[in-house]
Amino acid sequence: MKADLHCHTTISDGSLGISDIIKQADRNDVRYLAITDHDSLASLSRAAVLGKRYNVTVIPAAEFSAFDSSRGRKVHILCYMPEKPDRLEGLCLRTSEGRMKLGKSIALKVLEKYPITLESILRYSAGSKAIYKCHVMHALMDYGYTTDLYGDVYDEIFDAKEGLCAEQVSQEADFYPDVRFVTTLIKASGGISIMAHPKVYDSLDLLEELAAEGAIDGAEAWHSSADEKTSSQILGLTERYGLIATGGSDFHGFYNHYAIQIGSNPTPEEQLNRIIKHTVKAL
Numbered sequence: 001m002k003a004d005l006h007c008h009t010t011i012s013d014g015s016l017g018i019s020d021i022i023k024q025a026d027r028n029d030v031r032y033l034a035i036t037d038h039d040s041l042a043s044l045s046r047a048a049v050l051g052k053r054y055n056v057t058v059i060p061a062a063e064f065s066a067f068d069s070s071r072g073r074k075v076h077i078l079c080y081m082p083e084k085p086d087r088l089e090g091l092c093l094r095t096s097e098g099r100m101k102l103g104k105s106i107a108l109k110v111l112e113k114y115p116i117t118l119e120s121i122l123r124y125s126a127g128s129k130a131i132y133k134c135h136v137m138h139a140l141m142d143y144g145y146t147t148d149l150y151g152d153v154y155d156e157i158f159d160a161k162e163g164l165c166a167e168q169v170s171q172e173a174d175f176y177p178d179v180r181f182v183t184t185l186i187k188a189s190g191g192i193s194i195m196a197h198p199k200v201y202d203s204l205d206l207l208e209e210l211a212a213e214g215a216i217d218g219a220e221a222w223h224s225s226a227d228e229k230t231s232s233q234i235l236g237l238t239e240r241y242g243l244i245a246t247g248g249s250d251f252h253g254f255y256n257h258y259a260i261q262i263g264s265n266p267t268p269e270e271q272l273n274r275i276i277k278h279t280v281k282a283l
Contacts, residue, residue, distance in 0.1 A: 003032035003267040005059065005275075006078065006196065006220065006248025010127040012037035012063075013134050015253035017127065018047050021262065026054040028263040032272055034061035034248070036078055036196075039095040040129050041085050059275065060085065063196055064186075065095055066179040068206050074173050075203050076196035077182050078220065078246070081278045083190025091177065091185055096129040098175025103131025106168045110136055110157060113164060116143045133158055134255040150257055179206070183215050192278055194218040194246050198234055199225045207234070211241040222247025222265040224258060244274050 008014035009021050016024070018035065025033045033056050035043045041062050051058035064077045082088060107121050116139055124135040136157070137149050146153035157164045186193040193216050195207050200223075210216040220226075221234040222245075238245040249264040250256075267275075 001032065001269055001272070002028070002030045002263055003269070003272045004030045004249050004251070004263050004265075005032070005034040005061070005080070005246050005267050005272075006036050006063070006223070006265075007033065007251035007262055008037055008063075008253075009035055009043060011040050011042050012128055012130075013132040013252060013255055015134075015255050018043050019050055021251075022047065022050045022054050022056050022058070024262050025056050028261060030056065030263045030266075032057045032059060032267075032276070033262075034059040034078075034080060036061045036063040036248075038063050038129075039065055039092045039099070041082075041088060041092060042129070044085065057276075062088070062092070064088075064091065064182050065099075065173075065176045066182040067173050067176040068201075068203065069178050071206065073201050073203065073206075074176065075179050075201050075206060077179065077186070077216075078194040078196045079186045079189075080192040080194065080275050081190075082186065085189060085191075087189040088185060088191075091182070092129075095175060095177070099130035099132075102168055102171060102175075103135075106133070106165045107131055107136055109165050109168065110140075114140060114143070114145055116140065116145075132255075134252075138254075149255065179210070180215055183210065192217045192244065192275060194220060194244060196220050197223045197225045197250065199223070199230045204230075204233060204237070208237055211237060211243055216243070218244030218246060220248060221245040222267070223250060224260055224265065245271050246275075 010017050047058045061080045066075050068075050120139040124138045125131045183193040221231050247265040247267045251262050
């Protein structure tokens with residue numbers, strides 16, 4: 001039974017809406033799906049209703065932005081099955097407000113060089129909780145400044161050292177909460193905390209720390225960023241500490257850096273069952 005436990009919609013930085021995501025999951029024979037929009041639980045009610053219509057079981061989920069303070073790195077934490085999702089709303093709101101403020105700052109900086117309108121960017125971020133880089137790039141593509149979402153123009157704007165918006169990019173994690181605060185809050189909500197794509201932010205050492213502390217429930221072992229060696233390392237840690245190992249496409253549609261389909265990197269059934277049979281009560 002195919003399970004994709006990581007995908008995004010227009011509520012954050014995906015290019016497809018909830019309905020299209022679920023329909024495509026059905027076409028790809030994905031029977032268990034987690035919509036993990038960044039710092040948002042806004043999809044929960046609608047996704048559950050649509051899932052029943054298309055025979056896709058939708059697992060309540062979100063992907064939280066966090067910060068590893070000791071190493072100065074970003075880290076993403078997936079949350080599944082929160083019994084009390086309202087306890088996570090404050091966290092969602094604070095991060096989304098910070099991201100929206102930063103996104104507007106980036107957009108205005110881009111408009112200084114590229115004579116497009118703010119409305120052309122907001123057209124793509126209209127359903128989202130914030131303005132993301134992909135929304136800015138999509139608008140620039142519309143006006144012919146680039147034919148690539150990720151390429152020379154993207155690097156010219158967003159390069160962390162020399163980009164037009166390097167100052168804004170450096171502020172991206174300023175409003176991210178500490179990773180241990182996030183995992184503690186997920187536990188308090190009765191949810192499961194899973195480290196997303198540990199390879200992306202070089203977080204294997206952090207994963208082992210959190211696992212040893214009993215501060216996290218699992219890690220995403222199957223992801224496009226993880227080669228066979230990395231997946232093996234992650235699985236080694238999950239086995240050593242009795243953690244859940246998940247997989248997911250990390251689907252963003254048109255906004256992915258690479259071509260990938262819903263249902264890629266599926267979560268094995270035995271690991272899926274550990275999530276859907278989750279019974280830990282909210283604190």
